[in-house]
Amino acid sequence: MQLNPKTQDFVERVGLALENLGTTRTLGRLFGLLLVADQPMSLDELARLLQVSKASVSTNARVCVQIGLAQQVGIPGDRRDYYEISPGSFEQAVAARLSAIRELVGLAEAGISAVDEDNRVATARLEEMRDFYQFVGDEMAKMMPRWRETRKPVNSRKRQR
Amino acid sequence: MQLNPKTQDFVERVGLALENLGTTRTLGRLFGLLLVADQPMSLDELARLLQVSKASVSTNARVCVQIGLAQQVGIPGDRRDYYEISPGSFEQAVAARLSAIRELVGLAEAGISAVDEDNRVATARLEEMRDFYQFVGDEMAKMMPRWRETRKPVNSRKRQR
DNA sequence: TGAAACATTCAATACATACTTAACGTAGTG
DNA sequence: CACTACGTTAAGTATGTATTGAATGTTTCA
Structure with missing residues (x-):
């Protein structure tokens, strides 16, 4: 998957907005990216698209799950962790x-x-x-x-x- | 004016709460102090009771006014700035x-x-x-x-x- | 068994920013 | 006019914390 400039802007705006609402910017960007994703995304993919370290994605994704913003989802025959926006x-x-x-x-x-x-x-x-x-x-x-x-x-x- | 331990605790709790809501802790403390004040307070008084510098109170009080949390009030025959919780x-x-x-x-x-x-x-x-x-x-x-x-x-x- | 592919953890770094001190500007006051 | 009282501004410091890079732990697969 690849991000066109408009979605890039969107992700960045979500990052700023969530940061202003009390989270970190990276967590906001992560959430923004998941918002526009057409399917669950792996840690590596998230790290690549957000241009941050895998470690940062790992912790931020975990936080997203803890506060109910995202959920982990498994894909058969794949041992990677995938994440998507949680329904609620x-x-x-x-x-x-x-x-x-x-x-x-x-x-x-x-x-x-x-x-x-x-x-x-x-x-x-x-x-x-x-x-x-x-x-x-x-x-x-x-x-x-x-x-x-x-x-x-x-x-x-x-x-x- | 003097703060008894219970109000001291209260001020501190408000500081933490407002900090979690996105402001700074000092601004939260300032707001908490104004909440329990029985009359408008001067910058010096606020600084003394909060045990922070007058400069910090100055800027934080200004922010409080800007976002509608507090208001400035004048006292006849006194050229100091007084602050109190704004009605709304x-x-x-x-x-x-x-x-x-x-x-x-x-x-x-x-x-x-x-x-x-x-x-x-x-x-x-x-x-x-x-x-x-x-x-x-x-x-x-x-x-x-x-x-x-x-x-x-x-x-x-x-x-x- | 070894190597590869993952995710997580931890110490170190980088970064943002709130606070302090000191200097400044201004207006009263003797 | 000097002196004091007061509020603001600005540079520097301190503090918290998010991110990184490296190390660690696990699982899968050849």
Whole structure:
């Protein structure tokens, strides 16, 4: 496989975007490459196309799998490791954000019990923080099933499988 | 003003949390300190309580203001700069996430036009990515007014101002 | 058994960047 | 006008960490 300039640009943009979202650039590039791949890719192929060391791909691919962005897939008669985008990767990414938000609720509660009782302004602020992130977390959790709903076929006769 | 151990811990936890969310730890600590403050704080005071240089506070406070987390406030008869949490800071933080999500929609579209037409699997994947983040972005945008709705007083007779 | 093809691990390097110190600019104040 | 108080800027340092190259471990195959 070979990368044309446009996909090269795309991979690079994904790298930057994911880096800004808290991952490393190489991991972002790896994810971007898997996004445009038409089939699972081996470590060597990934390393060659990304122009990074095999070691880096190894660790980054592992991380991708751990956080649910990619999955390992075997190919019969081949002992190499192949990777592809995992089916729920986008939902997974949002789920990770969700747990970060839940953490903020806990933080706000810790803050409330940390400040002096007579510090009304801080208490009110932290209560709003708690309520806000509680609200956002709940709403995001409710969002996901709704998304899956939109993916279902509109006509039950067309149901596959 | 002085920090008791519990608020010290809180500030530190906020520092870690915000660092994990992509800011620097010091900025997170600064934000955490402002969260528990009972009044606007000067640069010197912030530097003393956080035990960092005034220069660091200066730049970090400026960043906080730029991204809508804090605001500068003046005190009559005092030429120092004072800072406090800005009213819409939490909503603002979510809004920043929202624009990152919108960026992902654009990325997916760029990907779609980058891959070969006969690469069905990648095209389908990128279309799902586009639709998904479009959905999430829209839902998050709709979330915010709903949140403000919950803040309104239930009884119109209690309306303040 | 040896060699080849893999993936992983580890120490060393390279790189990015946040922070500090010091210098600077500016505006009040005596 | 000097002096102080204050905030910002800029160069240098320090720190964390991602990547590399080499070594290691495993499996397959001749």
